Amino acid sequence: xxxRTSPFARFWKRHFILSRLISFLLVLxxxxxxxxxxxxxxxxxxxxxxxxxxxxxxxxxxxxxxREQMGLNQPLLVQYLHWLQNLxxxxxxESYNFGESVLRQLTRKLPNTLALAGAAFxxxxxxxxxxxxxxxxxxxxxxxxxxxxxxFVGVSVPNFWLALLLLYFLAVQLGLFPVIGTGVLKSMAxxxxxxxxxxxxxxxxxxxxxFLEEMGKDYYIGLKARGIPGWRIFFSHLLSGALSPIxxxxxxxxxxxxxxxxxxxxxxxxxxxxxxxxDAIRVRDxxxxxGYVLWMAVIYLLAGLVTDLVCCLLDPRQRQKGxxxxxxxxxxxx
Amino acid sequence: xxxxxxTGKRLRFILLAVLAGGLVLLAxxxxxxxxxxxLLGDASASLQPPSWEHLCGTDKxxxxxxxxxxxxAGSSFSLTFLMVLLAALIGTxxxxxxxxxxxxxxxxxxRVTDVFLAFPSSVFAIAVxxxxxxxxxxxxxxxxxxxxxxxxxxxxxxxxxxxxxxxxWQARFGxxxxxxxxxxxxxxEVVPQVVTxxxxxxxxxxxSLAGLSFLGLAAQPPAPEWGYMLYExxxxxxxxxxxxxxxxxxxxxxxxVFNLLGDSVRDMLDPSCR
Numbered sequence: 001x002x003x004r005t006s007p008f009a010r011f012w013k014r015h016f017i018l019s020r021l022i023s024f025l026l027v028l029x030x031x032x033x034x035x036x037x038x039x040x041x042x043x044x045x046x047x048x049x050x051x052x053x054x055x056x057x058x059x060x061x062x063x064x065x066x067r068e069q070m071g072l073n074q075p076l077l078v079q080y081l082h083w084l085q086n087l088x089x090x091x092x093x094e095s096y097n098f099g100e101s102v103l104r105q106l107t108r109k110l111p112n113t114l115a116l117a118g119a120a121f122x123x124x125x126x127x128x129x130x131x132x133x134x135x136x137x138x139x140x141x142x143x144x145x146x147x148x149x150x151x152f153v154g155v156s157v158p159n160f161w162l163a164l165l166l167l168y169f170l171a172v173q174l175g176l177f178p179v180i181g182t183g184v185l186k187s188m189a190x191x192x193x194x195x196x197x198x199x200x201x202x203x204x205x206x207x208x209x210x211f212l213e214e215m216g217k218d219y220y221i222g223l224k225a226r227g228i229p230g231w232r233i234f235f236s237h238l239l240s241g242a243l244s245p246i247x248x249x250x251x252x253x254x255x256x257x258x259x260x261x262x263x264x265x266x267x268x269x270x271x272x273x274x275x276x277x278x279d280a281i282r283v284r285d286x287x288x289x290x291g292y293v294l295w296m297a298v299i300y301l302l303a304g305l306v307t308d309l310v311c312c313l314l315d316p317r318q319r320q321k322g323x324x325x326x327x328x329x330x331x332x333x334x
Numbered sequence: 335x336x337x338x339x340x341t342g343k344r345l346r347f348i349l350l351a352v353l354a355g356g357l358v359l360l361a362x363x364x365x366x367x368x369x370x371x372x373l374l375g376d377a378s379a380s381l382q383p384p385s386w387e388h389l390c391g392t393d394k395x396x397x398x399x400x401x402x403x404x405x406x407a408g409s410s411f412s413l414t415f416l417m418v419l420l421a422a423l424i425g426t427x428x429x430x431x432x433x434x435x436x437x438x439x440x441x442x443x444x445r446v447t448d449v450f451l452a453f454p455s456s457v458f459a460i461a462v463x464x465x466x467x468x469x470x471x472x473x474x475x476x477x478x479x480x481x482x483x484x485x486x487x488x489x490x491x492x493x494x495x496x497x498x499x500x501x502x503w504q505a506r507f508g509x510x511x512x513x514x515x516x517x518x519x520x521x522x523e524v525v526p527q528v529v530t531x532x533x534x535x536x537x538x539x540x541x542s543l544a545g546l547s548f549l550g551l552a553a554q555p556p557a558p559e560w561g562y563m564l565y566e567x568x569x570x571x572x573x574x575x576x577x578x579x580x581x582x583x584x585x586x587x588x589x590x591v592f593n594l595l596g597d598s599v600r601d602m603l604d605p606s607c608r
Contacts (some may be wrong), residue, residue, distance in 0.1 A: 030449030259456030281464030
């Protein structure tokens with residue numbers, strides 16, 4: 001039952017970055033296939049939606065012709081290969097609704113979403129790093145308990161409800177921000193807060209754990225025993241030790257920021273990818289939904305890749321440990 | 335840990351379990367104990383602020399918000415439990431298969447898991463629910479499709495570590511087949527971790543579900559559903575803030591109780607925390 005290491009496995013183990021890139025490409029292929037399969041699950045097919053979105057009720061004959069034209073009668077795999085071919089040429093199809101190319105629509109909206117997500121990410125980092133570190137250093141004290149209690153409640157607040165509350169209290173009651181609008185920095189404040197607050201709460205908890213873990217190690221006790229002041233241990237030792245879990249956390253946050261953006265953008269009328277896809281869902285604009293999912297997955301995957309590489313640079317131990325799949329296999333094999 | 339610490343943990347768990355059980359009971363009994371018909375509107379009582387007659391006020395159609403919250407709890411709870419169990423079931427099956435069979439099966443299943451993991455979960459759920467169209471079953475499908483991966487990862491890693499352990503080898507030498515080992519020896523070892531993850535997931539799942547129905551992707555309009563109630567309340571924010579306050583509060587309290595319960599289950603079951 002014991003697994004023998006094949007030459008392939010050895011190669012996989014040694015060339016960390018190369019193996020990571022190969023698996024990235026493989027997963028990308030799978031992602032494109034899954035995206036395609038999911039959109040083919042739709043109850044009404046493309047040809048029908050194409051006409052309905054233009055306000056035309058097509059005759060069965062016309063429908064059949066369009067299906068033929070769009071290649072919808074071919075087997076799924078053939079359709080997929082055709083779609084993939086177009087994809088590689090950068091052609092994601094046309095939006096049924098606007099007749100605009102999906103790629104153009106995506107690139108037009110992407111900067112807005114990136115601005116929102118970037119600002120939220122920055123705010124999250126600014127909030128959660130100091131608070132998480134503080135809670136860890138003052139473990140068991142009042143400040144720690146307070147931070148933990150608040151962050152626990154914060155994790156349980158649904159983001160769309162938070163958006164409504166912020167809108168009600170800050171915009172409607174106090175009049176600090178415009179309820180809706182774009183362009184100005186002020187109108188960005190509420191969506192950014194909505195995205196950043198729940199995320200910060202979950203990060204405070206995890207950053208606290210990362211620091212506490214680091215503080216439980218022998219070197220910390222040794223440094224303490226030698227009488228080195230706490231702040232120096234913190235900045236020159238603890239911080240670098242806890243950095244790689246924090247970077248990993250940051251990489252994963254890309255996913256929740258992008259996902260959360262869909263709801264938040266819709267509420268605040270922010271013209272980004274999220275509100276675009278919600279609109280597309282309302283009118284069943286499949287190519288747009290398809291393109292959106294694909295882009296999100298690519299961005300998310302890229303973020304994961306960059307995170308791994310950064311972690312690898314930060315922490316040479318990581319290179320031996322690898323990521324979870326091989327890590328476990330090594331422990332599992334005798 | 336001393337005996338005292340253990341009883342403290344147990345006490346906390348029992349208290350929270352009772353609390354969560356109470357919420358579930360409220361959800362089950364919701365439609366029967368609701369003071370007013372959650373679907374019946376009364377145009378003369380439109381958008382009334384909270385009073386003794388309408389504890390949480392009324393909405394645009396004059397429906398009692400408190401009754402709607404109670405009636406909506408049932409579908410929220412049952413859907414959430416259904417989806418979490420579905421995800422756990424699929425994930426555990428896939429993870430155990432991958433972990434125990436190894437080799438090609440493992441690589442294949444791991445790749446498939448990786449592909450599903452590559453989508454940010456809420457993005458994928460929104461897209462799947464959007465493509466399939468609004469509806470409760472589609473939502474269950476969409477969220478189940480997204481959430482099983484963590485169970486697969488968890489059980490796979492656990493199974494791989496377990497199957498080289500001495501007691502498994504002993505069972506193998508004793509003539510137990512792979513299927514028997516899987517079901518009688520590995521599965522029971524994995525269950526605590528799965529249960530922990532399930533209990534931690536309930537709160538998140540409930541929020542995701544409410545998020546989807548907030549976008550109009552889950553429940554159909556006349557049915558009372560917390561997420562959709564919040565969506566409707568958006569328009570009346572200035573005149574009727576109670577419409578958004580109370581359903582959100584109900585959701586928040588439920589999620590907090592289940593998150594606390596999840597934490598306490600983890601404290602009780604997870605060997606690494608003992």
